[in-house]
Amino acid sequence: MILVTGATGTIGSEVVRQLAARGEKVRALSRDPAGAQMPSGVETAPGHHRDRASVEAAMAGAEAAFLVGVFGPDDAEHDRGLVAAARAAGVRRIVKLSAIGTGDPRLGAGDPQLDAGAPHVGAFGTWHLHGEEAVRASGLEWTILRPSNFASNTLSWAQAVREGTPALNMMGAGKQGVVDPRDIAEIAVAALLDPRHSGRTYTLTGPETLSAHEQAAVLGEILGRAVPLHDLSPEERREQLLAAGLGEAYADGLVIAARFIQNGGNDVVTEDVREALGRAPRTYREWVVDHREAFGEEFGVS
Ligand SMILES: NC(=O)c1ccc[n+]([C@@H]2O[C@H](COP(=O)([O-])OP(=O)(O)OC[C@H]3O[C@@H](n4cnc5c(N)ncnc54)[C@H](OP(=O)(O)O)[C@@H]3O)[C@@H](O)[C@H]2O)c1
Numbered sequence: 001m002i003l004v005t006g007a008t009g010t011i012g013s014e015v016v017r018q019l020a021a022r023g024e025k026v027r028a029l030s031r032d033p034a035g036a037q038m039p040s041g042v043e044t045a046p047g048h049h050r051d052r053a054s055v056e057a058a059m060a061g062a063e064a065a066f067l068v069g070v071f072g073p074d075d076a077e078h079d080r081g082l083v084a085a086a087r088a089a090g091v092r093r094i095v096k097l098s099a100i101g102t103g104d105p106r107l108g109a110g111d112p113q114l115d116a117g118a119p120h121v122g123a124f125g126t127w128h129l130h131g132e133e134a135v136r137a138s139g140l141e142w143t144i145l146r147p148s149n150f151a152s153n154t155l156s157w158a159q160a161v162r163e164g165t166p167a168l169n170m171m172g173a174g175k176q177g178v179v180d181p182r183d184i185a186e187i188a189v190a191a192l193l194d195p196r197h198s199g200r201t202y203t204l205t206g207p208e209t210l211s212a213h214e215q216a217a218v219l220g221e222i223l224g225r226a227v228p229l230h231d232l233s234p235e236e237r238r239e240q241l242l243a244a245g246l247g248e249a250y251a252d253g254l255v256i257a258a259r260f261i262q263n264g265g266n267d268v269v270t271e272d273v274r275e276a277l278g279r280a281p282r283t284y285r286e287w288v289v290d291h292r293e294a295f296g297e298e299f300g301v302s
Pocket of ligand 1: 007030147149
């Protein structure tokens with residue numbers, strides 16, 4: 001049996017779907033198991049990544065576990081709890097969803113919590129670091145996935161695109177190796193089932209880097225209409241995030257990451273999807289074609 005945390009989320013739901021389609025026995029963790037929409041045959045278990053006891057109980061009897069934990073600075077420590085729960089429950093193999101840039105000292109530049117100029121991994125670059133360290137020190141079979149920018153992040157543009165208003169962009173012209181969540185999930189599934197991926201840290205990107213404006217152009221081409229973007233400075237975005245109720249440390253971390261991306265820090269393509277799956281990564285265009293209904297396209301590819 002395989003325990004999937006973050007099971008109703010972007011990557012976890014796809015991991016559950018793919019495991020179930022392969023006939024694997026799956027248990028899905030959710031804060032709201034009754035409301036979780038799962039493929040038939042998938043068990044659900046109540047729990048929360050911040051509540052170690054609930055995760056440990058859900059892991060009872062699992063051979064492998066998919067770990068999704070971090071949503072910001074307040075949760076970075078809870079990643080350690082997920083690993084401790086896996087060990088205590090007798091799980092043999094763990095796969096952690098991390099992020100590209102983890103531990104990159106360049107992410108320290110501009111961090112208000114650090115001394116100016118001191119070479120140091122900034123706050124954003126540490127959000128997954130303690131979890132990764134716990135995974136590597138766990139004594140279990142482990143795989144760490146460090147994806148780049150999810151193709152699905154552009155679903156945040158869907159309402160604006162449907163309404164014909166500009167969607168918001170805080171990444172300027174910074175390019176990223178936009179990766180399809182289905183590829184991330186497929187590698188997670190491979191790593192959960194196959195010890196050949198053990199001890200590997202995969203940095204997962206699509207086949208090319210794209211700026212948000214290039215993504216909007218692809219989207220516009222598939223939808224057959226222009227997709228305008230409104231560029232926000234990182235500082236404007238910070239104000240928005242604070243107004244939306246995010247804490248200062250979270251907003252600062254996201255602004256640091258945005259500046260890093262704007263300055264070309266995430267203009268990175270790797271071969272790791274091909275190495276893990278033996279095929280090329282999906283393109284952003286393929287993702288848009290398969291999700292165009294979300295943007296108001298009902299009549300097929302133009
Ligand atoms: N988006 C990107 O471009 C990107 C790139 C690289 C790495 N990542 C990493 O990917 C991870 C997120 O993965 P994801 O997008 O698949 O997850 P997600 O969809 O954001 O959330 C996963 C699940 O966590 C639970 N959850 C959400 N907010 C919560 C909260 N405030 N407190 C407690 N539980 C909450 C929800 O499950 P229930 O309601 O069912 O409990 C949700 O379905 C993060 O660690 C992030 O650093 C993201």
